[in-house]
Amino acid sequence: MKTKTPPSAKTADLSAAESAALRAKHVLPLPGPMFAKPIQIVDGRGQFLYDEDGKEYLDGFAGVATVSIGHSHPHFVGMLKAQIDRLQHNPPLYLHPGVGTFAKRLADKAKTVNPDMGVCFFTNSGSEANEMAAMLAKAYTGRSEFVAVQRSYHGRTVMTVALTGQHAWRNLAPFPPGVSFAPTDYAYRFDGTPEQSTKAALKGLEATLKTSTSGRIAAFFAETIMGVGGAITPGKAYFPEAVELVHKHGGLFVCDEVQAGVGRTGTHYFGIKHWGAKPDILVMAKGLGNGYPIGAVITTPEIAASVKGLNHYNTFGGGPMAMAAAHAVMDVVEREDLAANAAKVGARLKGALEKIAARSPRVGEVRGMGLMLGVELVKDKKTKEPAPELTVAIVERMKDAGVLVGKGGLEGNTIRIKPPLILTAADADRIAAALEAALADA
């Protein structure tokens, strides 16, 4: 897959500086390009990206956990080219073979975590898919109270911002009422053992259900491994017991796999399989389309039946291009056994990062699973004071060294590593080496 010759280097019409100036003038001034000097990407091949000067970057962020099978995978490109030649758009008003065939494939995958799964709905983004999950939960339970987790991120629509537990992402309140937050199982910042952290988070969830809701909720929303929240990974006991509690209070478990799905956590297609808990609704997006916009909700026929008779419409959801992209991604994930690769290469990378953590006074914790990893940076390992400025400096230095990674966490002090699932052992070693060099430098 690796190519040293970028396919169309030097062909960009605008320099990065010209692009940045146009964007600053004509695009809303919301968080824009990363880096003190933004980079402009014009080509991608496999796990590599190229700027307009042909500089190669190892992509350790995959467009925020989205490019699951690598950039410009030949099968993906071929399927999309074939589809665009035949039919580009088909509204839900007419049948198209792509929708039913992919819905069946995805629902069959979902049976690995809940054998009753069988029905899908397609959207264009994770936010829209979470909106649909909330709507399904309301329709099925007849209730409209939700519980989410502190530090969560579920999207940018009004309802999904309300479900997001991070101040920096909760702009322009008020939001729809009825969302309460349970504490996070964040063992690194808990004063006790990881098992005690899990127990405390579960107690907190029960307290939230009993004190901040009517005691009967529509749903509990949770990410398996937190994405924007900084790869926070609950203990093994968390999800099975949380789901039991939620069911006791009449709610559904909506498992947000927008980042963790498609094999990213290693071995399994869905991250939640590692916990053995049974979701009632699964939400996916990002890696499902490898960059082609698609979101999906998967649920049981019984829950799905609750929206019968309601009007709902999504112009682009389940369109032929999106379904071709999704089929192509699933083909590659299966043929190349990318969940197994994520487990193998992810374990190697995590091991290398843990060795760096043992040597560095600034690495507080390495966490995550498969190729969904986080490295939390602190000013002092004893006080655990977050080091957000250092995190920015490290991400910047790694970019200069040709390795792209992201950052996140409530305090902005966690480096997020989520490369395409085709990452090789040599790539993993390069990411770890770039991090260590940046730490030494900064």
Ligand SMILES: Cc1ncc(COP(=O)(O)O)c(C=O)c1O
């Ligand atoms: C866990 C999770 N859920 C939902 C979303 C929203 O997805 P989108 O940006 O496609 O609307 C995101 C996006 O980062 C996410 O990480």
